[in-house]
Amino acid sequence: MTAVAFAAVPTAAWAAPPNGGKDVVNGPDIAEGAQNAPGSQAIQDLINTIGFYAIIACLIGLLLSGLILAMGPRLGFTQASTVGKVGIFASLGVAFLVGISATLINFFYNAGA
Secondary structure, eight states: OOOOOOOOOOOOSOOTTSSSSSSSSOOOHHHHHHHHSSSSHHHHHHHHHHHHHHHHHHHHHHHHHHHEEEEHHHTTTTTTHHHHHEEEEEEEHHHHHHHHHHHHHHHHHHHHH
């Protein structure tokens, strides 16, 4: 008599996921969707242009605030130094947010993915 041994072979319902078991459901591929979407290059150019103009506006705001801070009290405007300081910090804060916005969005997207 010969003994027949049956090996426990996992079936399709019990097999490990094809990607090594990391993801049960895959999220959307944003990079592939951006390449295939109609008008995506135009939207990217528009966002880059808005960012450029926002940085230029921050630079102008910084220069004008510095001018107000330096010249305002000498011309008799008592609150000019406070307005100039607020303008400088606002311009620097907006420039910081414009510069870090893409990094923040990518970080939180990757954290949630």
